[in-house]
Amino acid sequence: MHAFYHKLLLFFLIALTVCKPAASQDTAFRAKHAAIVFPYPMIYEKWRSSIGFTLLTTPEDITEEVRIRIPCGDFRVLRRISDRLELDGRVMFQILQNHFSLGARYVLPVSEKLFLSAGDDIGYWFGILKLSGFDSKASGWANYPNASVGYRTKKNLLITLAGQVSFNYNYQAANGQNKFSAKEFYYNGETFTLALEQPFVNKKHLTLAVSGIYNYFYWQTWSLYYRTNRKVFYPQVTVALIL
Amino acid sequence: MALCLIACKKEYEVIMPDTSTWADFNSTQTTPIPFASRTPMEGIYGLTAGASTFGEITAIKWSYAIRGADTTYHLSGFFGTDIAYFICEGKRLHDSLLFNGYWRKMVSTQSGIMRLTINPTNGSNILLGSAPVVDSNKVTIAGVFGNGNDEPRQPISFTYQRKLHKDPTTFHILAHRSGGRSSDLLPVSENSVAMILKTPEFGSTGIEIDVRMTKDGVPILYHDNNLNLRLVQKSGLIGPIENYTYDQLNAFVRLIHGERIPTLREALNAVLYQTPLTFVWLDTKYVGPMDKVQAMQTEFLQKAAAAGRNLQIVIGLPTEDALNDFLKLPNYASTPALCELSLDDVKKTNAKIWAPRFTEGTQNANVDLVHAQGRLAFVWTLDVPGFTEQFIREGKFDGILSNFPSNVAFYYYAKR
Amino acid sequence: MQKDKIFILLLTCLLCAFSSPTLAQTLLENPSPKDTVITRKNSLVLHIGGGGSYYIAGINLRPIGLENSIQRMSAATTFRLMWYPNHRLRLGIESGYTNFYSYRVESGSQKGRVSLNAIPVLFIWSMPVVRRVNVYAGLGTYILNTHLTYLGEVKSKVISLGTNFAVSYTHPFSRLVGIAAEAKFMNAFETKDATMSLQVQLVWKFFQW
Numbered sequence A: 001m002h003a004f005y006h007k008l009l010l011f012f013l014i015a016l017t018v019c020k021p022a023a024s025q026d027t028a029f030r031a032k033h034a035a036i037v038f039p040y041p042m043i044y045e046k047w048r049s050s051i052g053f054t055l056l057t058t059p060e061d062i063t064e065e066v067r068i069r070i071p072c073g074d075f076r077v078l079r080r081i082s083d084r085l086e087l088d089g090r091v092m093f094q095i096l097q098n099h100f101s102l103g104a105r106y107v108l109p110v111s112e113k114l115f116l117s118a119g120d121d122i123g124y125w126f127g128i129l130k131l132s133g134f135d136s137k138a139s140g141w142a143n144y145p146n147a148s149v150g151y152r153t154k155k156n157l158l159i160t161l162a163g164q165v166s167f168n169y170n171y172q173a174a175n176g177q178n179k180f181s182a183k184e185f186y187y188n189g190e191t192f193t194l195a196l197e198q199p200f201v202n203k204k205h206l207t208l209a210v211s212g213i214y215n216y217f218y219w220q221t222w223s224l225y226y227r228t229n230r231k232v233f234y235p236q237v238t239v240a241l242i243l
Numbered sequence B: 001m002a003l004c005l006i007a008c009k010k011e012y013e014v015i016m017p018d019t020s021t022w023a024d025f026n027s028t029q030t031t032p033i034p035f036a037s038r039t040p041m042e043g044i045y046g047l048t049a050g051a052s053t054f055g056e057i058t059a060i061k062w063s064y065a066i067r068g069a070d071t072t073y074h075l076s077g078f079f080g081t082d083i084a085y086f087i088c089e090g091k092r093l094h095d096s097l098l099f100n101g102y103w104r105k106m107v108s109t110q111s112g113i114m115r116l117t118i119n120p121t122n123g124s125n126i127l128l129g130s131a132p133v134v135d136s137n138k139v140t141i142a143g144v145f146g147n148g149n150d151e152p153r154q155p156i157s158f159t160y161q162r163k164l165h166k167d168p169t170t171f172h173i174l175a176h177r178s179g180g181r182s183s184d185l186l187p188v189s190e191n192s193v194a195m196i197l198k199t200p201e202f203g204s205t206g207i208e209i210d211v212r213m214t215k216d217g218v219p220i221l222y223h224d225n226n227l228n229l230r231l232v233q234k235s236g237l238i239g240p241i242e243n244y245t246y247d248q249l250n251a252f253v254r255l256i257h258g259e260r261i262p263t264l265r266e267a268l269n270a271v272l273y274q275t276p277l278t279f280v281w282l283d284t285k286y287v288g289p290m291d292k293v294q295a296m297q298t299e300f301l302q303k304a305a306a307a308g309r310n311l312q313i314v315i316g317l318p319t320e321d322a323l324n325d326f327l328k329l330p331n332y333a334s335t336p337a338l339c340e341l342s343l344d345d346v347k348k349t350n351a352k353i354w355a356p357r358f359t360e361g362t363q364n365a366n367v368d369l370v371h372a373q374g375r376l377a378f379v380w381t382l383d384v385p386g387f388t389e390q391f392i393r394e395g396k397f398d399g400i401l402s403n404f405p406s407n408v409a410f411y412y413y414a415k416r
Numbered sequence C: 001m002q003k004d005k006i007f008i009l010l011l012t013c014l015l016c017a018f019s020s021p022t023l024a025q026t027l028l029e030n031p032s033p034k035d036t037v038i039t040r041k042n043s044l045v046l047h048i049g050g051g052g053s054y055y056i057a058g059i060n061l062r063p064i065g066l067e068n069s070i071q072r073m074s075a076a077t078t079f080r081l082m083w084y085p086n087h088r089l090r091l092g093i094e095s096g097y098t099n100f101y102s103y104r105v106e107s108g109s110q111k112g113r114v115s116l117n118a119i120p121v122l123f124i125w126s127m128p129v130v131r132r133v134n135v136y137a138g139l140g141t142y143i144l145n146t147h148l149t150y151l152g153e154v155k156s157k158v159i160s161l162g163t164n165f166a167v168s169y170t171h172p173f174s175r176l177v178g179i180a181a182e183a184k185f186m187n188a189f190e191t192k193d194a195t196m197s198l199q200v201q202l203v204w205k206f207f208q209w
Helices: A002-018 B002-008 B034-039 B193-203 B244-251 B265-273 B291-306 B320-329 B343-349 B364-372 B384-394 B406-415 C002-018
Strands: A047-056 A072-080 A085-093 A097-109 A112-129 A136-152 A158-175 A178-182 A187-201 A204-215 A232-242 B044-050 B057-067 B070-081 B084-093 B097-104 B113-116 B140-145 B156-161 B174-175 B206-213 B219-221 B280-285 B312-317 B338-340 B374-378 B399-402 C041-054 C068-070 C071-083 C092-107 C111-131 C133-149 C155-174 C177-188 C193-209
Touching: A047 A204, A072 A232, A072 B206, A085 A112, A085 B070, A097 B097, A136 B206, A178 B384, A187 A232, A187 B244, A232 B084, B034 B070, B057 B265, B057 B406, B070 B097, B070 B193, B070 B406, B084 B113, B084 B193, B084 C041, B097 B140, B097 B174, B140 C155, B174 B280, B193 B206, B193 B265, B193 B406, B206 B265, B219 B291, B244 B374, B265 B291, B265 C041, B291 B312, B291 B384, B312 B320, B320 B343, B343 B364, B364 B374, B384 B399, B384 B406, B399 B406, B399 C041, C041 C092, C041 C177, C071 C111, C071 C193, C092 C133, C092 C193, C111 C155
Parallel strands: B174 B206, B174 B399, B206 B280, B280 B312, B312 B338, B374 B399
Antiparallel strands: A047 A072, A047 A232, A072 A085, A085 A097, A097 A112, A112 A136, A136 A158, A158 A178, A158 A187, A187 A204, A204 A232, B044 B057, B044 B156, B057 B070, B070 B084, B084 B097, B097 B113, B113 B140, B140 B156, B206 B219, C041 C071, C041 C193, C068 C092, C071 C092, C092 C111, C111 C133, C133 C155, C155 C177, C177 C193
16 A cells, blocks of 8 residues: 555656646637546536446456456546536446446646546445346445546647545345345555547547556456455456547 | 556465474474374364464364375364464474464465474373373463564464364365365465365365366366466467367476376375365366266275275266266266255255355255255355355355365354 | 566557657548547548567476477468548457467477467557557457367367557558558467567558548
8 A cells, every 4th residue: 555655656746747838828628528537627518428338357367267358338427516626427337237436526727738636436336146046246335536637638639647546345245145244444456547538530539548457356246256365457448438 | 657557467476485494393303293192182272372363263173195105294273364274284392292384364465484382381291191181271382473484473372272163964164176276376276186185284174176078088177168377387278178188288288386187086096095085076067978977986985985984976066967967877866966956956866965056045944955855965165254154153054165165164163 | 477568568658659749640641620620531441461470478388298499480460440530549440360379399209289379350449649650559359279289189269358559650652552560569368478560561541431
């Protein structure tokens, strides 16, 4: 944990060093629906949303030949509270298991090209498996403090580097009549994301992101195991159309 | 970003500490611990030091394995915290008993050296007596433990409280894939002879092994459908293991810790002649005739009887295909089998054992039905400590299959 | 581990390239317009080519009693169909063929050979970064085939998820045809197989609307 915060600080220092402020203020950046991950203040609109999918691959040494290769639907909504404060909601749906999160993020324009954000989300996930041989369900809560830095290029390509940590608590599971719960609040791991947002077809913009999730427990694998004895690396790709 | 991602992707391993540095234990004046001293030592001990690391109590149990001409006896201690255990070899030095080995927590990658002693003032004089009887508070095992290869300095001690719990009928502590999965970072590979020899140290009284057939009809132990890097080292051979003959596999393929893929015959030989294990569950992972597996089962049951060994070997039926192949055997009704499917399928196959998945709960009513038919009931694969404790306390199963047999051993032996 | 680091470093290079303030179009594109709506035509572009590849992942071959010699270099081909929408980002599919590695074994009088080849089937995203230079990133599957000849013959197949990353420089002959030099990193990460490839490709914009 200690080493992680050093790396996060180093990452932000590097980001701030290499990104140079523009010569003049650009108040004409009417990027309506052009950004969902990029930490841009919602000055011109009240809502932003995107729909897409994430694709994650699970490590074979943990999930063995049962490797999850099913895309997870991803719907995200931003609601303006003030020029710099936004509510951030996200639904990740995969039928057998689903994840909801809601939080807020504060956006800080440093220059016309460089933007920062910091936020915190509360997440809830649940899974149900009632098939032959299974009568299982589980759920849990999580907290996701997060931060990001965004760089806007001249050609309207928005690049975002985001970091997030997760804390899990209140894990509940049931198998038949047997129930198990763990109220322990524990540090679960980190996620780093690199996102590119840009125009794709006509006026539609696209989010392309790659994430490295590094967790003891990831909600999509709830039916396979409870918690591993070490952090597991899950690479994830996100593709979303900004609505 | 690059720095962060590189830092994230980390390869894990558990350090197997170097336990060869204890001078007293290596002394030429040490002798083996007498056989009569071992069994009375088994029991539930309360920790008076080290409880913050390992918990309040531990279950102590002896096991052995025969490797070549040597029989090695191991003293294992099972804890309720973090699925921890220790495994030590024992020697006698004058009037004291020394135990040298390592500890490990299965919920993490923590491990370290463990050195324990019973000296005359703490009960070794009782254990080394002619007819040792151990009562509460009469024996204290004390020593030190450390982290990794560091010199052990943290104190640990535990005092005998009571005997290990024992049900009126045999309870089977079954190790999945002969001892655990590759992902559990054990020092030997799953489904290997090396793991079979190691598994009694984890508290296992039996094993489940995965049986497949090579292209030329040799029954082998291998879990997955394909040759993959989870189980074997990279060799260029990929795809279903059934595509290859045994000689090709033997020439090119090594398990991740370097062992050869064992044949079923090698595995059963190891169980029968080199371990105290009393149960083998042959999980038939292949689709096809079962006559060869049945013949080997019969052969080794006869050998066990001839050797005076209490050993059960059952053919596992995990799928409808396996069940149908089993029913094609001419004498299936008298062939010991374990059925994972429905209770009707258990009756159809006349299986000795019904073994449902743990995800449907303790199913006490169904287990009572099965017992009324004169059959046993096992459950698989139980790894969450909370559920393991519940199933042992509230369930009626005759055996539990787990990747953490030490955890099952703790909750079973500590049961009141 | 080594190839993961190469992948991360390549990703970083892509990031730096993307953030370059001198983004421009290739000669196979219309000139870039202003603002977020670019009045370009849609087009379909075909890339066909080939070259050499070198297997860079680790191989821990120690068949006991067998002498072996590993061949890591081989030929590689690419077939890629790209859709160029009216913006910078492109989408396409890619396939091809490469032999990852092969080795011969010998034990007494018994000789044999093992070879592993791959057919990638990937979704590809690409972007121009500077004039005539494009970067590509793909995600999809590799169809892996092994061929063993030792104490019998075995052909076996498995499918692995994988990625690829490439950088190419395209020299146009006309508005529709050009020739490209491409450096590519291919990674079937489920089976931990990875190769670097250098190729020459014919680039043909065969349809526009």
